[in-house]
Amino acid sequence: MTIAKTQDGELSEQAAIDRLLKGMFDAAIAIAQPAVRIPKFLPKVPAGRVIVIGAGKASAAMARAFENNWPGKLEGLVVTRYGYGISCERIEIVEAAHPVPDQNGLLAAARMMQLVNGLTPDDLVVCVISGGGSALLPLPIEGMTLTDKQRINQALLDSGASISEMNCVRRHLSAIKGGRLAAACHPARVLNLLISDVPADGLHDIASGPTVADPTTCNDALAIVDRYRIVLPPHARAMLVDGTAESPKAGDPRLARVETHLIATPQMALEAAAAFAAQHHVAAHILSDAIEGEARDVGKVMAAIARQVARGDKPFSAPCVILSGGETTVTVRGNGKGGRNVEFLLSMGIALNGEARVHVLAGDTDGVDGREEIAGALLRPDTLARAREFNRSPMTSLENNDAHSFFQALGDSVITGPTMTNVNDFRAIFIDAPGNTQQTNKGISHAPSA
Incomplete structure (x- = not known):
């Protein structure tokens, strides 16, 4: 297995996974230009x-x-x-x-x-x-x-x-x-x-x-x-x-x-993301390009699927990435910054509760999630732990429809600017190989960035 090199040396496992997730998102946007x-x-x-x-x-x-x-x-x-x-x-x-x-x-x-x-x-x-x-x-x-x-x-x-x-x-x-x-x-x-x-x-x-x-x-x-x-x-x-x-x-x-x-189309974008994953020796599985429903409910369902893969190697074997698209909805109850992709992520993070080896990117391919000039965010196994260090309550943020502020405080927002296309929401869930943690350099192969 190879890990991309930088001038400072080897990428960390987390940096390599972030690069994979962002690379798939970029590939989805690029194919739809x-x-x-x-x-x-x-x-x-x-x-x-x-x-x-x-x-x-x-x-x-x-x-x-x-x-x-x-x-x-x-x-x-x-x-x-x-x-x-x-x-x-x-x-x-x-x-x-x-x-x-x-x-x-x-x-x-x-x-x-x-x-x-x-x-x-x-x-x-x-x-x-x-x-x-x-x-x-x-x-x-x-x-x-x-x-x-x-x-x-x-x-x-x-x-x-x-x-x-x-x-x-x-x-x-x-x-x-x-x-x-x-x-x-x-x-x-x-x-x-x-x-x-x-x-x-x-x-x-x-x-x-x-x-x-x-x-x-x-x-x-x-x-x-x-x-x-x-x-x-x-x-x-x-x-x-x-x-x-x-x-x-x-x-x-x-x-x-x-x-x-x-x-x-959204399916075309997901296929481009899957091809990018394959180039980096990661199996990709497209669930659907048409998932709808409350963002927080979809987050819970995706958490259950990811946990099943991480703990039971079913229905897919790790390492792998699970891709999906569609357009979820948010019933606004609070006065936060909103965003259906980040609300999905926060709900999924709460359900996963720090599940090791599960890393997620969710974003809108037009570069704007809800009313914010932010495409989406990254969810990592340590997200909830880091939030506690910043005195951020995940549940309070979710109930206030304020997931954008939550991920911004952690520095985990994904910002693309105007992408000049729009093929709906993009979700990529990466489950690392069994036995790997964020500190290891196993389970994923990455090419150097351009």
Whole structure:
């Protein structure tokens, strides 16, 4: 077995494991970069205009990649999160707020609808869409204001609703989501280039599906609103009740010329991480790219699996890494900094209670976990012991939804900055070989860092 060398000598076992976990996270992000994926899906040059529109945390990078590889004329408008803008020469990039929408997003959404108005069958609309687009295109239905959208969006985020449930409500309270943007492009051809950040890659859930048919109904949205006790403006609720807020469905003739490609997915990212692990002689097992549920509950389940591997060598043999993705939820009860990935980690750490040989990284591939400019964090066997030295109570932090502060105090946050992509949550659980501790140099082989 070899351990990577540094100028100061051999890496510690912990440093080597951290490098493995971070390397897998980096590999997952790298495979989903727009500059890598967009050139594989360029369409033929049409007879008419080419208009690029889109929204999401990766949309500006997607627009730049398309522009850099497009041989003809084009124009367009794309909206992305503050701090995620990348300048283009022919496509206007607007920055707006996420996850709670703002006026910039509202104005950009209205302008986008105007831009695609009056197109012809010879024209081509290229839609570059990624996760985050729901908040970035806040164009409400009649009877609702931006303030209403902000309040409802925050209530959904705090409710514990799944991403599919939240997006169902968003689609039916929107004048642009749920296929309405594609319908506005008719009769032009529409080419969707999508980066998926949702479980099972549901097209209608990526940015709430502005350019694809919506399989859900007003009744579905109403049931979700009632389940989580979300208060709607009376007129908006009435539109759900009588069906006037219904979205375009499959078979709608306005969507007949829509073509969709998933250019990057969570599964693709997990496979890239598994390949990185294999290069470093560690067996990797992908559980699922679509795990949902309360973050703290998922943390307990993953702790049980990791403990079974560490103590019983089942269902996998150590050393190994267990990979998963998806999008958990957090029901906000406290006033902490939140973050579903760090809440998952803290819950898992409490359940593991210092279990030797189990090391975990969890993070959001867009670089932002919750409302913090932090991707996620690392969990180690000594995390709880070190927390006690800092007078940090894991349980108190968990109950206050304040896992970000917990891991920041330990220096264990994972900070990437804007990654310019978004293929959902990433979780890597490394279980070291039997008999190894953090102080040994056994059980893992690492190449030198670049």
